[in-house]
Amino acid sequence: MTTSKKIVLLGHFGVGKSSLIRRFVENTFSEDYKVTIGVHISKKTIDTPDKKTISLIIWDLEGHDDVEKNRASYLMGTHGFIYVFDASRPVTFENLEDQLLILKTKYPNIPVKVVANKTDLVKKTEINQYNDIFKPLVDFYTSAKTGSKVDLLFSKLANELI
Amino acid sequence: MLETYIKKYHKNNFQYILVDAAGKVIETDNHIIPIGNLTQIQEVHPFFEAFSDLFFIKNESYDFLCINLDFDKTSIIADITLQTHNDNKNLIIIEDLTKHYNNYQLAAQNRNESLINAQILKLKNLHLKEKEQFKNIFIANFSHQLRNPITALNIFSNLLKDTTLDDTQESYVNVINTANKNLKQSVEGILDISKIEAGKLILVEKVFSLKALLNEIINEHKLHITKKNIEFNFILDPKLPEFLNGDSFRLKQIIGNLLSNATYFTLKGFINLNISLNHIRANKANLHIKVSDTGIGIDPKDYEQIFKRFTKIESTIKNDMSTGLGLSITQYLISQMDGNIKVQSEIGIGSVFTCNISFKLATSYDKNLKEVLLHKVRKRLDKKHNILLVEDSELIQLSILKIIAADGNFFLNIISNGDDFISTIMDQDVDLILLSSTIQNYTAEELTKSLRKLSKEYKKIPVISISSKAFKEDIKSLKKAGINDVITKPFDEETLLNTIHQYLK
Numbered sequence: 001m002t003t004s005k006k007i008v009l010l011g012h013f014g015v016g017k018s019s020l021i022r023r024f025v026e027n028t029f030s031e032d033y034k035v036t037i038g039v040h041i042s043k044k045t046i047d048t049p050d051k052k053t054i055s056l057i058i059w060d061l062e063g064h065d066d067v068e069k070n071r072a073s074y075l076m077g078t079h080g081f082i083y084v085f086d087a088s089r090p091v092t093f094e095n096l097e098d099q100l101l102i103l104k105t106k107y108p109n110i111p112v113k114v115v116a117n118k119t120d121l122v123k124k125t126e127i128n129q130y131n132d133i134f135k136p137l138v139d140f141y142t143s144a145k146t147g148s149k150v151d152l153l154f155s156k157l158a159n160e161l162i
Numbered sequence: 163m164l165e166t167y168i169k170k171y172h173k174n175n176f177q178y179i180l181v182d183a184a185g186k187v188i189e190t191d192n193h194i195i196p197i198g199n200l201t202q203i204q205e206v207h208p209f210f211e212a213f214s215d216l217f218f219i220k221n222e223s224y225d226f227l228c229i230n231l232d233f234d235k236t237s238i239i240a241d242i243t244l245q246t247h248n249d250n251k252n253l254i255i256i257e258d259l260t261k262h263y264n265n266y267q268l269a270a271q272n273r274n275e276s277l278i279n280a281q282i283l284k285l286k287n288l289h290l291k292e293k294e295q296f297k298n299i300f301i302a303n304f305s306h307q308l309r310n311p312i313t314a315l316n317i318f319s320n321l322l323k324d325t326t327l328d329d330t331q332e333s334y335v336n337v338i339n340t341a342n343k344n345l346k347q348s349v350e351g352i353l354d355i356s357k358i359e360a361g362k363l364i365l366v367e368k369v370f371s372l373k374a375l376l377n378e379i380i381n382e383h384k385l386h387i388t389k390k391n392i393e394f395n396f397i398l399d400p401k402l403p404e405f406l407n408g409d410s411f412r413l414k415q416i417i418g419n420l421l422s423n424a425t426y427f428t429l430k431g432f433i434n435l436n437i438s439l440n441h442i443r444a445n446k447a448n449l450h451i452k453v454s455d456t457g458i459g460i461d462p463k464d465y466e467q468i469f470k471r472f473t474k475i476e477s478t479i480k481n482d483m484s485t486g487l488g489l490s491i492t493q494y495l496i497s498q499m500d501g502n503i504k505v506q507s508e509i510g511i512g513s514v515f516t517c518n519i520s521f522k523l524a525t526s527y528d529k530n531l532k533e534v535l536l537h538k539v540r541k542r543l544d545k546k547h548n549i550l551l552v553e554d555s556e557l558i559q560l561s562i563l564k565i566i567a568a569d570g571n572f573f574l575n576i577i578s579n580g581d582d583f584i585s586t587i588m589d590q591d592v593d594l595i596l597l598s599s600t601i602q603n604y605t606a607e608e609l610t611k612s613l614r615k616l617s618k619e620y621k622k623i624p625v626i627s628i629s630s631k632a633f634k635e636d637i638k639s640l641k642k643a644g645i646n647d648v649i650t651k652p653f654d655e656e657t658l659l660n661t662i663h664q665y666l667k
Binding site: 013 | 207208209211212214215224226227228229230232239263266267270271274275277278281282285
């Protein structure tokens with residue numbers, strides 16, 4: 001039997017939440033930026049290493065600089081969060097610690113994966129420069145453009161949800 | 163009547179769907195999304211999977227706003243309400259608001275794009291500034307490292323020139339001298355640019371004799387110009403004021419640069435230097451400087467280009483060993499003096515550079531300074547004075563030793579270790595101290611402060627710092643620590659002896 005799990009992507013606008021989902025679900029990428037309003041919902045079924053099938057219902061939320069600005073109805077019944085920021089724009093991770101604290105306080109039992117996206121745009125030295133701010137908090141360094149670590153992110157989270 | 167209009171214009175953008183507790187569709191009006199009866203609502207769109215758990219909660223209402231529903235052939239943006247009931251019949255109401263939300267999307271798109279672009283621009287600027295800063299620090303450090311060898315080269319080639327040499331040897335020394343002079347100019351040019359970029363090139367105000375300065379410039383350049391078989395004419399307006407108050411070093415640099423360029427690019431013909439007084443207003447003299455040549459000339463389309471740093475126009479690149487900084491620095495200096503510079507030129511005919519610069523007139527208040535300037539010639543001192551040199555660079559030690567020995571007015575004692583500084587001073591008679599700005603483990607500031615803390619007699623000993631740091635704040639910091647004067651490397655014999663003589667009369 002297939003289990004359904006709701007995954008919600010959060011983060012500032014323009015960090016690449018929709019692009020990560022498009023890369024994961026359709027394996028495509030577009031340089032064009034289209035602002036998400038409200039929510040888009042996609043679905044992808046994957047097999048876990050222990051041969052279980054899991055159906056991921058992925059909610060792509062409109063970007064906000066504060067997770068508390070999201071409509072509460074969107075977050076209802078969430079099984080896992082992915083908090084995305086843009087590694088090339090400090091404004092998108094400057095409040096990262098606070099944002100994660102809010103999520104941990106409001107949803108203490110729901111796993112959160114923290115993603116530094118757009119790593120194709122930044123050099124390793126630049127990432128190192130910001131390490132003090134986000135290194136201990138980041139779980140995955142992804143690039144929706146190159147596809148780097150995108151599948152790994154979703155499959156790791158899915159495994160934790162079973 | 164109204165009924166008719168309502169029938170005509172009313173748009174039904176609602177769809178009502180009745181589902182059971184498992185999500186099976188019992189009834190639907192299919193106004194927006196075509197759904198067959200008995201279909202599982204969760205299969206219509208993954209959004210409805212969120213309802214699976216809610217169907218079991220009785221008599222509740224849930225609103226989901228701005229839901230993007232994408233289907234194979236169509237997409238809508240809707241507000242969706244779920245109303246659960248006691249009888250296991252759940253009502254889903256879909257209100258299609260695509261048009262409304264699309265307008266909102268457009269506004270959000272514009273706002274977000276401009277915010278992101280502004281952030282990216284700000285970051286790019288920041289990165290550029292950081293790069294620029296790194297470059298300036300690198301240049302400052304690099305030129306700093308060159309100062310000791312240039313100073314030594316300069317002093318020893320001059321000393322060598324004064325020994326008995328045959329013609330071939332003398333010509334070799336001349337080559338070394340010229341090469342070193344060019345090297346010194348290049349290093350100073352690069353350092354000036356880094357100062358300009360860091361906003362640290364500050365003009366000084368000091369009374370100077372304009373006539374003496376112009377004679378100095380003319381004498382220096384006459385030799386180079388006439389050596390190339392080029393005619394050199396200069397006309398100095400008799401109305402030029404004798405004394406001005408301003409940065410004479412930089413004025414010399416401006417005129418010198420224009421003359422050097424003219425010499426460089428003129429192969430035959432003449433170079434004219436014309437300096438006249440435009441006017442005197444509000445106690446300020448406005449000078450008109452004109453340098454004309456019969457050189458290779460500049461294409462008018464390159465006029466702007468030649469004032470940019472590191473720029474060399476195509477026609478001048480061949481055989482040009484300069485850094486291309488001179489005119490950029492000249493233009494900056496003139497602008498700092500509230501002046502202007504213009505060029506008029508014709509390829510193959512020649513160029514005319516004109517600039518107007520204002521200087522304060524020296525006032526009677528500055529009279530004593532005038533006297534100092536008028537009596538610049540060094541006098542023979544009544545007795546031999548003791549100079550203590552604290553310097554750890556052997557090159558500089560040897561250079562200073564040679565200069566001091568040749569002057570014949572002084573005894574020189576050298577220490578290369580800061581630890582011995584105070585004990586040496588207490589043990590020996592010292593009339594003046596030459597102190598390197600950086601010797602191992604100590605700064606010149608620290609050593610001077612500890613000297614000034616000793617008894618009264620030590621407070622009066624003149625301390626001259628030989629500094630390889632040339633920024634204004636470096637000099638300010640040295641003077642604040644009690645250092646009387648600062649000589650920056652690379653220095654020459656004249657500067658060193660003039661400064662020493664100024665403090666030992």
